[in-house]
Amino acid sequence: EVQLVESGGGLVQPGGSLRLSCAASGFTFSSYAMSWVRQAPGKGLEWVSAISGSGGSTYYADSVKGRFTISRDNSKNTLYLQMNSLRAEDTAVYYCAKGGLGIDAFDIWGQGTMVTVSS
Amino acid sequence: DIQMTQSPSAMSASVGDRVTITCRASQGISNYLAWFQQKPGKVPKRLIYASSSLQSGVPSRFSGSGSGTEFTLTISSLQPEDFATYYCLQHNSYPLTFGGGTKVEIK
Numbered sequence: 001e002v003q004l005v006e007s008g009g010g011l012v013q014p015g016g017s018l019r020l021s022c023a024a025s026g027f028t029f030s031s032y033a034m035s036w037v038r039q040a041p042g043k044g045l046e047w048v049s050a051i052s053g054s055g056g057s058t059y060y061a062d063s064v065k066g067r068f069t070i071s072r073d074n075s076k077n078t079l080y081l082q083m084n085s086l087r088a089e090d091t092a093v094y095y096c097a098k099g100g101l102g103i104d105a106f107d108i109w110g111q112g113t114m115v116t117v118s119s
Numbered sequence: 120d121i122q123m124t125q126s127p128s129a130m131s132a133s134v135g136d137r138v139t140i141t142c143r144a145s146q147g148i149s150n151y152l153a154w155f156q157q158k159p160g161k162v163p164k165r166l167i168y169a170s171s172s173l174q175s176g177v178p179s180r181f182s183g184s185g186s187g188t189e190f191t192l193t194i195s196s197l198q199p200e201d202f203a204t205y206y207c208l209q210h211n212s213y214p215l216t217f218g219g220g221t222k223v224e225i226k
Contacts, residue, residue: 035215045155045163045206047215059213062120095162103169105153105210109162 002026002108004096009113016086016117022079022096022110030054030074033100036081038092039112046092049081050100059100064090086117121145121209125218131226138194140221142207147187151211154183154192158203166205167192197223 008020022034035050049070050059058070069082079096094115098108122145132138142152150170155163165174167183170190180195194201202225207218 044220045157045208045217047208047217050213050215061214099210100215101151101210101212105151105168105215106155106163106208107165107168107174109164111162 002098004098004108004110006094006096006110006113009094009115011116011118012086013119014087014117017082017084018086018115020081020083020094020096020113020115022081024077024079024098027098027108029072029077032098032104033102034072034079035097035100035106036070036079037095037097037106037109038090038115039095040089040092043092048094051079052100083115086115088117091115091117120214121148121212121216123207123209123216123218125207125221127221128219129222129224131224132197133226134197134199136197136226138197138201138223140192140205140207140223142185142190142192142218144188144190144209148209148211150186151209152183152185152190153208153210154181155206155208156201156203157206163206 003025005023036048051070055072067085071080093112095112096110097106099105124143152170154167157163171183204222
């Protein structure tokens with residue numbers, strides 16, 4: 001079964017850091033770009049970041065550029081999102097999703113992990 | 120960056136109605152357009168990819184069309200389980216961008 005399972009969310013103070021993980025199974029992880037998408041409470045979907053299958057290319061939304069870092073460990077079939085200098089407006093459910101550009105964009109999603117930035 | 124303008128933002132419809140949702144891209148994206156359905160508290164689900172290809176397992180009452188800058192999602196006969204929020208996504212170039220969403224409510 002193709003599956004993505006996120007972990008690492010929680011409550012963090014403004015200015016703090018958090019690292020999200022996304023464990024993939026059921027497909028050849030290294031063959032696909034991967035993305036992070038977030039959804040603030042009551043709001044729409046926002047693409048956050050993507051990484052190529054090899055990990056050699058990364059892409060970010062302007063809203064997180066310079067603060068978030070996407071990475072992957074293909075030996076562990078795991079995607080990461082390191083989030084630094086967190087702000088209240090980063091509060092959201094964070095989803096990992098298979099794909100980026102191309103026909104397989106977002107055909108598989110994880111269940112999401114909640115990140116709350118508050119003092 | 121490519122902006123995706125989705126309309127309407129909300130609509131009321133009855134079971135059996137034909138529903139049409141539109142997304143307009145600020146520049147051409149070929150057919151790199153996908154549609155998603157999201158129900159409250161649930162994970163988004165892809166319905167359509169490559170503008171008009173139906174995702175496996177999705178009922179045939181859903182269809183997509185368009186190319187370039189104008190795209191449409193059509194539900195031919197709205198069913199009770201279709202009341203949800205729908206989003207378009209352009210995946211032609213980074214940064215990827217979603218439309219603002221269309222909430223389909225029961226009339």
